[in-house]
Amino acid sequence: MNRTAPREDRRQLLLEEAARLFDAHGYDRTSVRQLADAVGLQSGSLFHHFDSKESILLAVLEHTIELMIERLAAAAAAPGDSRQRLEALIRAELELLHGATRHGVAVAFFQWRSLSTQSQQQILKLRERYETIWLEALELAHRDGLIVTDPFLTRRLLTGAHGWTIYWYRPDGSLDLDRLAEEVGRLLTRQ
Amino acid sequence: MNRTAPREDRRQLLLEEAARLFDAHGYDRTSVRQLADAVGLQSGSLFHHFDSKESILLAVLEHTIELMIERLAAAAAAPGDSRQRLEALIRAELELLHGATRHGVAVAFFQWRSLSTQSQQQILKLRERYETIWLEALELAHRDGLIVTDPFLTRRLLTGAHGWTIYWYRPDGSLDLDRLAEEVGRLLTRQ
DNA sequence: CAGTCTACCAAGCGCTTGCTTGGTTGGCAA
DNA sequence: TTGCCAACCAAGCAAGCGCTTGGTAGACTG
Numbered sequence: 001m002n003r004t005a006p007r008e009d010r011r012q013l014l015l016e017e018a019a020r021l022f023d024a025h026g027y028d029r030t031s032v033r034q035l036a037d038a039v040g041l042q043s044g045s046l047f048h049h050f051d052s053k054e055s056i057l058l059a060v061l062e063h064t065i066e067l068m069i070e071r072l073a074a075a076a077a078a079p080g081d082s083r084q085r086l087e088a089l090i091r092a093e094l095e096l097l098h099g100a101t102r103h104g105v106a107v108a109f110f111q112w113r114s115l116s117t118q119s120q121q122q123i124l125k126l127r128e129r130y131e132t133i134w135l136e137a138l139e140l141a142h143r144d145g146l147i148v149t150d151p152f153l154t155r156r157l158l159t160g161a162h163g164w165t166i167y168w169y170r171p172d173g174s175l176d177l178d179r180l181a182e183e184v185g186r187l188l189t190r191q
Numbered sequence: 192m193n194r195t196a197p198r199e200d201r202r203q204l205l206l207e208e209a210a211r212l213f214d215a216h217g218y219d220r221t222s223v224r225q226l227a228d229a230v231g232l233q234s235g236s237l238f239h240h241f242d243s244k245e246s247i248l249l250a251v252l253e254h255t256i257e258l259m260i261e262r263l264a265a266a267a268a269a270p271g272d273s274r275q276r277l278e279a280l281i282r283a284e285l286e287l288l289h290g291a292t293r294h295g296v297a298v299a300f301f302q303w304r305s306l307s308t309q310s311q312q313q314i315l316k317l318r319e320r321y322e323t324i325w326l327e328a329l330e331l332a333h334r335d336g337l338i339v340t341d342p343f344l345t346r347r348l349l350t351g352a353h354g355w356t357i358y359w360y361r362p363d364g365s366l367d368l369d370r371l372a373e374e375v376g377r378l379l380t381r382q
Numbered sequence: 383c384a385g386t387c388t389a390c391c392a393a394g395c396g397c398t399t400g401c402t403t404g405g406t407t408g409g410c411a412a
Numbered sequence: 413t414t415g416c417c418a419a420c421c422a423a424g425c426a427a428g429c430g431c432t433t434g435g436t437a438g439a440c441t442g
Binding site for chain 3: 416
């Protein structure tokens, strides 16, 4: 059929569609046939692009986390004091969770358990870079007396609080994303 | 073989083992054969006790949430002011997540998406009773000026923060559960 | 403009899945 | 002591799974 799509574009489309389906139904309940249907291929043809179903999940996660690091680093690099930096990170993570990148990010938060142990380790190493950015900002905020709770603990509680928004928060509802970010910031910092 | 176990005991053992396996590997990656092995039955014999695999998950969730309501209600009924009540609820939820009940509770937090839509609705109705207890306590705390964030919002952020502890917190580590509960309480309330 | 190679299809393989069926056993009630 | 029935086993079925194989169309290369 349509063989005009260059190699990298096809792969990109595949990853996007995979992220969408894995987010919507979960990795385990998504079959390679469903994914193939979604991109207009026969199920076997997927394995021309990927070694295995798991390698698709792994690719989605790698691609997504790279993007998360990029966005978070950009937010951290913006000028401002420790409070403004912290607020920027909160907003950035919520935007990752609810913007155009949401499917991949949701998969990164809640589908990593479907990976083999070694693939999990691989992803964990990537994710560490993301978490480092967070910890630096939180330690700064801690030194400035902005937050009182231990930065590690704060981050882990925040990770859960943010990730869970997937299940209840919709940015087109009555509470817009900036307001939500503001509220979260208020909870974390001295009141 | 061992046919001495009365009906209800067998069912209870099955639910406990199912909760353990669903927590450890996820519902979708747990086969009925694995569950049957764990309780010393042939896979087909499970269907003498349950209609389907999904009905096992549903039973686990129902049983677990009933228990969660029980424990939370007990914590809410203890004497004390609104701060003490809030702290009691936090401790109760963390104990549910990390005590003897942890497998079922983990399944309740993270495996409900494997249910059919109507089963999810059924569980949601049960869960509402649990959330009501939380909201009453949070509204009280809000009226007393103890928390400044909207009770609904607070609860949803807290749900995620608490649920996520499954993935990083171990009560036998350097931070004991009461200390963790204390820190969470400190984050929520005026500092 | 012949040869190559990438991206695909059609078919299906081997295996696992949830679940069913038919028969057996042992405790218990009458 | 007989008859019943709940609780099981042994076997296997149909469907769906991830993935492989062999072949081919069409764009690109030399």
